Amino acid sequence: MEWIANPDIWLSLVTLTALEIVLGIDNLVFIAILADRLPEARRPAARRVGLALALVTRLALLLVITWIIGLTKPLFTLLGEEFSWRDLILIAGGLFLIAKGTSEMHAKIEGAVGAAEQRPAAKSALFAAVVLQIAVMDIVFSIDSVITAVGMARHVEVMAAAIVLAVLVMLLAANPVSDFVNRHPTVKMLALSFLLLIGVTLVADGLGFHIPKGYIYFAVGYAIFVEALNLWARRARGAG
Numbered sequence: 001m002e003w004i005a006n007p008d009i010w011l012s013l014v015t016l017t018a019l020e021i022v023l024g025i026d027n028l029v030f031i032a033i034l035a036d037r038l039p040e041a042r043r044p045a046a047r048r049v050g051l052a053l054a055l056v057t058r059l060a061l062l063l064v065i066t067w068i069i070g071l072t073k074p075l076f077t078l079l080g081e082e083f084s085w086r087d088l089i090l091i092a093g094g095l096f097l098i099a100k101g102t103s104e105m106h107a108k109i110e111g112a113v114g115a116a117e118q119r120p121a122a123k124s125a126l127f128a129a130v131v132l133q134i135a136v137m138d139i140v141f142s143i144d145s146v147i148t149a150v151g152m153a154r155h156v157e158v159m160a161a162a163i164v165l166a167v168l169v170m171l172l173a174a175n176p177v178s179d180f181v182n183r184h185p186t187v188k189m190l191a192l193s194f195l196l197l198i199g200v201t202l203v204a205d206g207l208g209f210h211i212p213k214g215y216i217y218f219a220v221g222y223a224i225f226v227e228a229l230n231l232w233a234r235r236a237r238g239a240g
Helices: 007-023 025-035 040-062 065-070 085-110 120-152 156-183 185-206 213-239
Strands: 074-078 081-084
Touching (some): 025 040, 025 156, 025 185, 040 120, 081 085, 085 120
Antiparallel strands (some): 074 081
16 A cells, blocks of 8 residues: 555556546547437437446456557568557557548438438447447557556556546546537537547558657647637627
8 A cells, every 4th residue: 555655656647547538538539429329318328338338448458468568569561561469450440430430421411310220129229339339449449548558657556547537537528528519510520520530540550650649639629729719709690
């Protein structure tokens, strides 16, 4: 219990928790987009299940740290570039995000929801499909998250506590963020664009072209700032 009195460990916990929250933003956006395909009454349940899966996945991967680190070892070489399991997972996850973001944009623009999705049996199948997609992407997002945690903290207890705190924060923010995104169509398109950007980043990272996350979040932050000004301007015109 000596770690309780160690300020370095507390600083590490705070820093790692903040970083895990930032790294979890893309996961939160993905869950919000997918949950929007469900009936409104089932969306909160899908978000909670999605974030619970994210927590379980991260903690499970944390328990097999040696295996996680092994994922970064070269598996084969192609055209002079070494590829590991981590690279292949990132590429597959990135391609999935690009495909999913594109299909969701198409559905949003076309406004097409199949009549079959309105039947009770279809709704149950849709819920299961949403949860399955969330679970798959949780694995992709969790790998980098856990590797980052391992690199920043020496104590497994600190890593686990940071992950739990970050997921709890995301759980509290899930419904307000999702409701806000769904109330504003332009914000939702911005969120889908964010998913496409993250997908491209994952593919590039898997191919050996590392794009610093700071650049990505700055671009997203600037876009959100501009959209906030647009929302404020529209509200001002409506009030006037």
